[in-house]
Amino acid sequence: MNNCALSLFFLSLQAGVFGDIKGLMLQRHSYSFFYVIMAMILTFLGLAIVGYFFIPPLIRWLKNQHFSHLIAPAAIIIMLLFFGIAELVGGIAGITGAYLAGFFYRMGDTACKAEKVLSPFVNAILLPLFLGSIGLQINVSLLGGHEWGVVVLLLIIAIFSKLIACWLATMLSNISRRKGSHRWSWLETYLFGSAMVTRGEVGLVIATILYGSQLILPQQYIIAVVVIVLSTIAAPIMLAVGFAQLDIVSVEGMDEVFALNIGMFPTIGTTQMFNIIIGRIEESGMFKTSIQFSDGRKIVNIEGQDVKIILCPDEGILFKGDHNKINEILKMVKNAVIFDVERLSVS
Structure with missing residues (x-):
């Protein structure tokens, strides 16, 4: 390419038309x-449009046709397809296409x-291999020392x-909220920011791509990876400190929070009953849920309803929040359970 440009330069000087050649090269x-x-x-726009108008209807069709078992395999196919199109057609990072696929897939896959199907496989096999x-x-x-x-x-x-950044976000959120609505406390802001510290997976991907393309030196790559690993270690420590402080602060208001323990279910199984409860909530379409794990307990938050459903191995199923x-x-x-149980009869 350099030799071609140099040849064009000398030819243009000899012909006296350097300006025209230069203009053509700039246009090219x-x-x-x-x-x-x-x-x-x-x-990017094409993937977004296809994702918005195609993926959610596809998932609804699979549900209506009782092909729910195909939702997870379809997710794999669509994400790989979006990954390939983004990388090969648009020159965009493949992870961007996969992200768009997952984003629009979640709009249809409300449950x-x-x-639930892919996470164990990713966490047990793909993620360890990548790391x-x-x-x-x-x-x-x-x-070295430097x-x-x-x-x-x-x-x-x-x-x-x-x-x-999280402090600025919560401050702006507090300013824009109406009077009487929930406002972010400094402790919640700290927990929010601490949880964001460990967001380094994409950084690992980018650093690996740059290192593989020989755009960064080995020392720079090692520095990037070490910082990401250390930030991942720092985040749980920061969260532990924050949650410990949160427990201390929330002691005064514990009496105001309604709590209900419905106990164990030896016949059906406590875990099975917990799954029935969560499944019915999700199938109703009235509530959105998020799941977290803490000290061996599975905690499901009913978003926007101030309700938590907790599966505790020793105590059973607990409800906390609005009575x-x-x-x-x-x-x-x-x-819903009574409706299903009533069908257990011989005519």
């Missing part, structure tokens, strides 16, 4: 740049069936940048 480069940008934009492959490329002995100083500096920036909402949920689940 401008066209190429314009083509690349337009390809990226059109591919998170694909996530292990990165670990095999790391030689920490290449880092590099470790850079690691410490970047770690501090990684932590405080997330805390400051009326809990009563409404229990009635809904009870009616």
